[in-house]
Amino acid sequence: MIEIKKLTKQADNKLILRGVDLSIKKGETVAILGPNGAGKSTLLKVLATLIKPTSGLIKINGLDLKKDHIEIKKLLGYLPHSSLLYDHYSPLENLVFFGNIYGVNNVEQKASKLVKEVGLSFFLNEPVKNFSRGMIQRIAIARAIIHDPEILLLDEPHTGLDQGAISILNNVILSMKEKGATTLMVTHDFKQAAEICDRIIIVKNGRIVDDFKIENRNLGFVSEKYGLQMEGVS
Ligand code: ADP
Ligand code: MG
Ligand code: MG
Known part of the structure; x- marks a missing residue:
């Protein structure tokens, strides 16, 4: 239901998103994690139709974000x-x-x-x-x-x-x-992500560098690899 292809976003001569490909099914609860400045909020703002992408394709429920942003906006709940x-x-x-x-x-x-x-x-x-x-x-x-x-778009809600x-x-x-409903949640809180999400996406330097179902991955290993805080994650 959310289909993102080769998405880029440039601002002030800086490439903030450098080719994001992502597809999210209806009903999924997805956490987006990654270091500060990785482009997480920018990705969410593009989806929320608050800023325009530089290039790439975004489809939501078959609607094209470029042409149908008014229709799309009605489907979205955004928490800045x-x-x-x-x-x-x-x-x-x-x-x-x-x-x-x-x-x-x-x-x-x-x-x-x-x-x-x-x-x-x-x-x-x-x-x-x-x-x-x-x-x-x-x-x-x-x-x-x-x-x-x-679709719920939540930016560091916790x-x-x-x-x-x-x-x-x-x-x-x-x-x-x-x-x-489908949820995309940017967070630094690995514990909350592990608790309520089905899937985690790691964004670094404007790209998706990892994408996995929580049930399929050793969370201790993940937190170590990406330097995520996981106090209380079991
Ligand atoms: P994150 O949410 O992952 O911390 P952001 O998406 O907020 O990162 O920002 C990614 C990078 O893009 C940061 O280096 C930020 O300073 C820069 N940036 C964000 N918005 C703009 C803008 N409108 N103009 C120029 N640079 C921007
Ligand atoms: Mg940040
Ligand atoms: Mg942010």
């Missing part, structure tokens, strides 16, 4: 590295605002259900300006799924979260998977 919310709006108002952009039916009902799901019922009508990173991230997660996307927010995030990803 750090999310901007409307400071003076409550979690509910933020979600209703973004739900309306996507034309979500019964948006208020859906939004308040999601606020509960991410454990913020108590703060339903508080302005978000004083919320912690964990609370903001919970709203951002709810926002990313308010239109029932088929970074800076407390244990409570981590379990909520993981539950959301797993319940989206049960509904058939």
Whole structure:
């Protein structure tokens, strides 16, 4: 359902993506790992239709990202590295605002259900300006799924979260998977990747250098080979 061929991205005379080939099946949960500056976020932003590729082909559900990006955007839920919310709006108002952009039916009902799901019922009508990173991230997660996307694109979603927010995030990803959604998650957190993903892709220097199913690989060996932190991975 996601087909990427010979994808490159150049910015400021620098090749950030140097020929990425990748295919992802419907329902897969894929982690993208690799060193800082490897091009992971750039790959996600291209898929999220936020930046244009320099060359190559991307097809999502048979649609061509070059021509059909408006259709494709409706299929996507994107969680950026750090999310901007409307400071003076409550979690509910933020979600209703973004739900309306996507034309979500019964948006208020859906939004308040999601606020509960991410454990913020108590703060339903508080302005978000004083919320912690964990609370903001919970709203951002709810926002990313308010239109029932088929594809979730998550950029370092676990970074800076407390244990409570981590379990909520993981539950959301797993319940989206049960509904058939596909997830691509950039992360530095090998433990979370091993826990919730089926497959790991390693990106280095703008290329995919490894790609494997978690069940088929000795994770200790992988973490050693790529210098990944794996505290608590069993
Ligand atoms: P990662 O997410 O793997 O840490 P990024 O995709 O954010 O890496 O960035 C990859 C490289 O491309 C970095 O060296 C970064 O500085 C550079 N880069 C990213 N975006 C731009 C841009 N718009 N213009 C120039 N260089 C960029
Ligand atoms: Mg980075
Ligand atoms: Mg990044």
